[in-house]
Amino acid sequence: MSVALQVGGAPLPAGGGSGWPAERRACRAAGGQQRRAPAPPPGRRFSLITLVNVIHSDRAVFGTHSGPAPPTTPSPPRQRHKADSVGTSGGHGPCTPGAPEETAGAAYRANGQNSSLSSSPPDGSALGEATPKLSSPTDGVEAESGVDSPGLGGAPSRPLHENINQQTKRQLRTGLTVLDAAARRQLWLAVCRHHGAELENGDEYRDTVEQMEGHYGPATGPQLPRPPLKLAFYSNDFGLDAAGVWTAERILAVLAYNNPAVTYSPPLFSVCCLLLRFMDEEDAYNCLCMMLKNSKLGYLVQTKRQCEISWRTLVKLCRKHARGSMRFLQRYAGSSEAVRRLLADWMTWIFCYLPFSHVVRLFDCYLMEGEKVLYRAAMALIVLLHKQTAHQPCRDKASHWATLLEEQSVQDVMKIFCQEIPVTPRKLLKTMFTIRAFSRGTLNSSYVKAREQIRADGGRITFPEPTPADEAGCGSELAQQNLPSLDSQRLLGRSSNTIGVKELLRLWESVPARFALCSPLLLYTSSEHGFSLKTFYQRVGTFEPTVLLLRTTEGEVFGAYCSAHWNTRNQLLEDGSRHAYFGTGETFLFSLRPELSVYRWVGAARAGGEPRAAPLRHEQQLFQAADTTMLTVGGGGGGQAIWLDESLSRGRSDRCQTFANPPLAPHGSFEVACIEVFGFAPS
Incomplete structure (x- = not known):
């Protein structure tokens, strides 16, 4: 399936002399020897695999490089904890000092005009201006020197007649080591368009906003009442400022209005905020509509029943593909019920606790492959916690994670492990995609078994959901008032x-x-x-x-x-x-x-x-x-x-x-x- 590499109807500049950016011409004139994908003629439509190859082989098209290619320097030794990751807890803070800063959030599209494709943001039109965007090379998305990836210079890219989805999946899993914010925006838009997102159609969103608010313009305050699809315990905004959060809430309100069948989707708000870090609100809305309507890839749960099925599916997958790690969890949790409660909260590991750098790399694959990437990520996190716990830095000294598991509950330790994950994004993805014998067929089989199990149980939904504080502690008076129990x-x-x-x-x-x-x-x-x-x-x-x-x-x-x-x-x-x-x-x-x-x-x-x-x-x-x-x-x-x-x-x-x-x-x-x-x- 071919996808136009364009935003808002404007094709990416093409052509050898005058079409490609001045940065590339300057680099070529200075003697840069890096091999580049051939420049397409003006107006030509890119396939998705060509997009990924172009991003790999010529970051000057998307990035901030504006001079001759820098001299090659020896790669520093790999560190278990990256010192140049973005921000602190969860990776949501300012960029590392010295790194180029770009405006975070999505550029508001004034009068229906698309935001600029340039790496510099439109003046005064950005959401979340207090939070910088990711910037190459210290953007928190792992950059490892000296690592070749498919399609990069020195290794010819695979023929385009091969299965485009398989090629793109392979490159997204292993190849995107450095992408600046503008390149990732292009990538995500192209992948969403590849899966059917109507990015050029903003009429539905604008018309609904006008119907709800009386006019269309930047969000100027929070949605009151709170959108029904925004849940208090899934509220990770990925560093958007107040205007960005207001925009995310408005998108959720429009989604709820136009999709009444979607009644419960815990990660939807966080996914919306992540999209707004790299695109404007109309594109984010259209991407989310595609994710909700694409039943083949099953991006998002949409009801409480689907949420129940999802965690029961994860239990079955872990028992099949991570038996040793499940026995490890059972040993420290103390009961099967405690393990089930841990796995019932699995989506918060990814969308609420993981650092921003890891979530962004995982999201590249998630957009292309759908929900199975999330199941792989959850299993990989369990496997990594198991390995880190078993690792002994000294012969007679237990690991840091083993000590924590002795002192705290498994749920608390998993939260800390995700927030302070001791592996790089590349290592996380490698662990995810080396889980053997896992395919969409095994996922579908486990899903069907979980659904039938719920039917056999009489349809009861049992996943634990956090209880608001004002509803806790009132059980002692319920019986006297003829009210139902807290359970x-x-x-x-x-x-x-x-x-x-x-x-x-x-x-x-x-x-x-x-x-x-x-x-x-x-x-x-x-x-x-x-x-x-x-x-x-x-x-x-x-x-x-x-x-x-x-x-x-x-x-x-x-x-x-x-x-x-x-x-x-x-x-x-x-x-x-x-x-x-x-x-x-x-x-x-x-x-x-x-x-x-x-x-x-x-x-x-x-x-x-x-x-x-x-x-x-x-x-x-x-x-x-x-x-x-x-x-x-x-x-x-x-x-x-x-x-x-x-x-x-x-x-x-x-x-x-x-x-x-x-x-x-x-x-x-x-x-x-x-x-x-x-x-x-x-x-």
């Missing part, structure tokens, strides 16, 4: 894409007391089971009672406590007809967003013995109704409180006499972004 709260928080723990507690106050101590059990969710009324009945029909939760595309969250099971619709009356309406007076409606409201049955006052209660009419006792074409909660007076069509994707809410409620959706009609149904299981 039940966390279970719902992990499994629901609609409500959080705080909203659960507010809703639970209205649940009948005999069910208040039960654990919520997710029976149906459109994010995993699709929008289908038939599937809804199959999974929910026999459970009583149930809680129906709806989140619309406009952000409203409302629903109903349904007192009767939905299979009642098929029960026959004495005259042979089916139930038109069913349910009891315990049924009630509620709204959680934008504000909390509960609407109980209008006959509750009479049922409680109020002397002045008026006799109830038939239209005030219409609780639930369902057939093969729709389901309804509430009726009477010509409207239904909640009505859903057979696809469960569209609905309407009106006033009804059974609950005397206002429309739960401000505009009446609504589109469903997510629908969930919970049952009640004994604690």
Whole structure:
């Protein structure tokens, strides 16, 4: 597949004399002998493999070299810890003193114009100006002198008729030792375009921003409320300044608006910030859209169920490809459950803890190959920790990591190991790609087995998610208040894409007391089971009672406590007809967003013995109704409180006499972004 080496429609300058930059002509005139890839004629489209070869063989096209080639000097001895890496903890600080500095973050595209291809940033138009970009050669991305890589001078590049993906993968894994920020930007854009990113189309992003904010311009503040796809415990911004973080939040808000099926993607914010270090916000948005839509490479998890499957897949892969390291973890963790909790947090190792220099080199391969690179990286980190722990600097002295494992938990040691990783990016990649017998076929096989295991477990999601501080320490009073246990709260928080723990507690106050101590059990969710009324009945029909939760595309969250099971619709009356309406007076409606409201049955006052209660009419006792074409909660007076069509994707809410409620959706009609149904299981 050929990919144009261009940004914003402007081809890379080409041609021997006047097309290539002056730096190259100066280097050639000064007698530079380095072999270079032939210059393509003006306007010619580059293949992806040609792009990588050009980046390797002539960094002057992309870099900052502006004079004769420097004299060759002996390579310094390799150091285990690089002294010239970018910044400190995590590699997010300023560049090393003496290194050329470039503006970090993405250049804002004013009036739809692309940012300059030059290594110098546009004046006053950069995001994150307080944080320098990576610069060659001391950019934190490992530079090792004297190491030839495929396609470099002295070794002819492989024929282009070979499989382009295999060639590019090979070069990205082993060859990119030095790239400045402009070259890496070109590389990432070309790889994303190769996989289908529509980088020239910025209309969708601009139109959505204008619809959300009223105008299109630089982000001037944080998104309020916080975008649903940004999670507090995956908030690594890779050194962007405030404007860059605001832009990343805006991109996530646009993604959530245009992709309602994406409900949970922990690394999405960090990936967005990393892209913004090298490209503008429209290109970053289009790259993320490609990553979310590319099911073949499976870049990002998009639901909590997929997140659960991912860590279970990693467990199976480690047991197959890193048996010794898994036994090592078991020995120090003390139990299989502790190992599972460690591996459940595996994506934070890569996107939150690894130094910037390592993440950037890993991301080169990740963009090209997809999710399997992340699994390789996680296994490599476990293997490296095992090796470093087993290494004894002295015969009678344990290693530093062995001492830490004796003093701290495995989770804490893994975090420290990733932050202070004692190997270079090149060594990390070498360890990743020397794991034998690992292929996409074995990954897919492990993925299918993990998915079937979850189904066999009843669909419960068990991965540990950090609990907000304001929700901790309240367990002692829960039983007295008829509230679910902390474990039940966390279970719902992990499994629901609609409500959080705080909203659960507010809703639970209205649940009948005999069910208040039960654990919520997710029976149906459109994010995993699709929008289908038939599937809804199959999974929910026999459970009583149930809680129906709806989140619309406009952000409203409302629903109903349904007192009767939905299979009642098929029960026959004495005259042979089916139930038109069913349910009891315990049924009630509620709204959680934008504000909390509960609407109980209008006959509750009479049922409680109020002397002045008026006799109830038939239209005030219409609780639930369902057939093969729709389901309804509430009726009477010509409207239904909640009505859903057979696809469960569209609905309407009106006033009804059974609950005397206002429309739960401000505009009446609504589109469903997510629908969930919970049952009640004994604690």
